[in-house]
Amino acid sequence: MxxxxxxxxxxxxxxxxxxxxxxxxxxxxxxxxxxxxxxxxxxxxxxDQNPMIIDVRTPEEFATGHVAGAVNFDVNDAEFQNQVKDLDKSAAYILYCRSGNRADGAKGYMESIGFTDVKNLGSVQEASQELGLDVVDK
Structure with a gap:
């Protein structure tokens, strides 16, 4: 039954x-x-869905140049957990930071709360190159 x-x-x-x-x-x-x-x-x-691109650096770092189309969720800010908790856990996410270390920590946290498709592309430049997107400051 x-x-x-x-x-x-x-x-x-x-x-x-x-x-x-x-x-x-x-x-x-x-x-x-x-x-x-x-x-x-x-x-x-x-x-067919495009992954959400998340820059996990500080807002000040984000303002100096970020991958076109990226959103800024500072992994070291207390608000980070609130920003990611309601996202679709089955959607695709691309993370990057200055060197890849903070993005790796953010990836680990997201996976620990159930996200299934999170990739760390390393630095801004590496993410830009891998995604074929420009680095912009606006």
Missing amino acids: MQKIFTGAVCGVCLVLAGCSAPEQAQPNTATESVSSNSSQMMDTKK
């Missing part, structure tokens, strides 16, 4: 999530085909 309820709940969640972003398709013949099809669509959607 519990297995049927759990399976039904999983199917329902998959259908709701896939229905939010997937185009209309012909209905499959079985529930198994439905779950499989919608799970594939959800994985494709995640692949």
Whole structure:
């Protein structure tokens, strides 16, 4: 009985999530085909998302130059934990700092609270080069 309820709940969640972003398709013949099809669509959607780029340096360092499109969450500020706690834990995140050390600490913290796709790209310059994005000061 519990297995049927759990399976039904999983199917329902998959259908709701896939229905939010997937185009209309012909209905499959079985529930198994439905779950499989919608799970594939959800994985494709995640692949298409751009990662959030987070500069974990101080606001003063951020102002001297940061990767275009990055947000500034100072890992040494008490507010850092509040800034990351409500982010989507299954989304992709790119971190960097001056040398990679603070980004490594931030990555460890984020993974410890359930984030599954966090990458440390090291320094501003290394992140810029790896991502193919300019360093800007605005």
